[in-house]
Amino acid sequence: MDEVDEEWQGLDENVAHIPFFAERYSEAEMIKRSQMFYELLNKRRSVRFLSDEMVPREVIDNVIRTAGTSPSGAHTEPWTFVVVQDQYLKHKIREIVEEEEEINYKKRMGDRWVNDLKRLRTNWIKEYLDTAPYLILIFKQVYGRLPNGKKKTHYYNEISVSIACGILLAALMFDISQLDFLRGFSVLSSTC
Amino acid sequence: MDEVDEEWQGLDENVAHIPFFAERYSEAEMIKRSQMFYELLNKRRSVRFLSDEMVPREVIDNVIRTAGTSPSGAHTEPWTFVVVQDQYLKHKIREIVEEEEEINYKKRMGDRWVNDLKRLRTNWIKEYLDTAPYLILIFKQVYGRLPNGKKKTHYYNEISVSIACGILLAALMFDISQLDFLRGFSVLSSTC
Numbered sequence: 001m002d003e004v005d006e007e008w009q010g011l012d013e014n015v016a017h018i019p020f021f022a023e024r025y026s027e028a029e030m031i032k033r034s035q036m037f038y039e040l041l042n043k044r045r046s047v048r049f050l051s052d053e054m055v056p057r058e059v060i061d062n063v064i065r066t067a068g069t070s071p072s073g074a075h076t077e078p079w080t081f082v083v084v085q086d087q088y089l090k091h092k093i094r095e096i097v098e099e100e101e102e103i104n105y106k107k108r109m110g111d112r113w114v115n116d117l118k119r120l121r122t123n124w125i126k127e128y129l130d131t132a133p134y135l136i137l138i139f140k141q142v143y144g145r146l147p148n149g150k151k152k153t154h155y156y157n158e159i160s161v162s163i164a165c166g167i168l169l170a171a172l173m174f175d176i177s178q179l180d181f182l183r184g185f186s187v188l189s190s191t192c
Numbered sequence: 193m194d195e196v197d198e199e200w201q202g203l204d205e206n207v208a209h210i211p212f213f214a215e216r217y218s219e220a221e222m223i224k225r226s227q228m229f230y231e232l233l234n235k236r237r238s239v240r241f242l243s244d245e246m247v248p249r250e251v252i253d254n255v256i257r258t259a260g261t262s263p264s265g266a267h268t269e270p271w272t273f274v275v276v277q278d279q280y281l282k283h284k285i286r287e288i289v290e291e292e293e294e295i296n297y298k299k300r301m302g303d304r305w306v307n308d309l310k311r312l313r314t315n316w317i318k319e320y321l322d323t324a325p326y327l328i329l330i331f332k333q334v335y336g337r338l339p340n341g342k343k344k345t346h347y348y349n350e351i352s353v354s355i356a357c358g359i360l361l362a363a364l365m366f367d368i369s370q371l372d373f374l375r376g377f378s379v380l381s382s383t384c
Contacts, residue, residue: 020237025368027248034254034367041261041359045212056219062226069233070358074308112345116266153304162351166262166358167233174366175226176217 041173050128057085059175060134066171070164073155078141079164083134093137094129101126138165233365242320249277251367252326258363262356265347270333271356275326285329286321293318330357 025033064081072078084090101124105114129135140161144152154160217225256273264270276282293316297306321327332353336344346352 020239024245030251030367031248031254034251034258034363037363037366038254038258038261041258041363044261044263046263046267047212053216056223059222059226062223062230066226066230066233069230069236071236071238071361074305075238075312109347113266113347116345116347120267153308155305155308159350159354162354163358163361166355166360167362168358169263169355170359170362171226171229171233174229175222
């Protein structure tokens, strides 16, 4: 109590101090867990044909909560996650994404990109956006708003959102097992 | 066998087809796992004081292997992970990072950034870069090299590397329990 920092005390967010405790596994346990987690995540594939099997909404909510624990520049948390379940809306999104992606293939990205993708045998048709039980749209907030209406700078917003996406992917793999969404993610990130 | 795709057959990387099987947990199990994974990752804090306790190198290698399963633009995998354990090298890196970070605080990032960071009570002194048993340096490869020496485009390289960093963070949390490196990461990403 003698070490009260005046500057800190003066700030609006004077929250209670929560002591930090880190548990630690034994060395053998760490090695086992690291091997297991690698094997699990190494099963992920960027598939283009998705199952329409339903997953409890609670799981999707927990996955997004997990992504929201991501670190971010100056702790601005510059992300918005939107879950879409409605069939009509999913189809509308598919139309927008396919339209943008067709432009990518036909002019925006250039011949080299089209050629580099050839071996992956992808195109701009994304049927899986109709099939998937949920679409998780991820938006980066290039800036925020302060209570007084002024712009709030979001430092490293693209890096921060992408790190959150990596955590989201890890959570999907751990919680459910197989899913992937980079295509949808990268497409939307280029159009929003 | 009737559906052989001539175009695909003609490509150099004609690897064997590995059928994809996705295991799926029961709904109750998914909910339980998603809750557990959220609680685990929610324990992560961006601490500035790290333990010097050793962690088996095998764990670090598995963490990096896990990060390397990340999706990337056109599967270019535009990342380089470097593990530094040598005390002298770690200190050299600390000096470089602190020098760059001091410039961030004093001129590069501007008054607003310095002010926004105030409540986090951070500065450019990073003692923990000496303390941590390992530093994992993560570099984005802005482009690669083709066998003929020409430049190979790495699409979305910053997004791809950042997603890999998110997966790396998730693996560190799952395998070891507590660590964080966003500060070091973001500093290095701004200087390389």
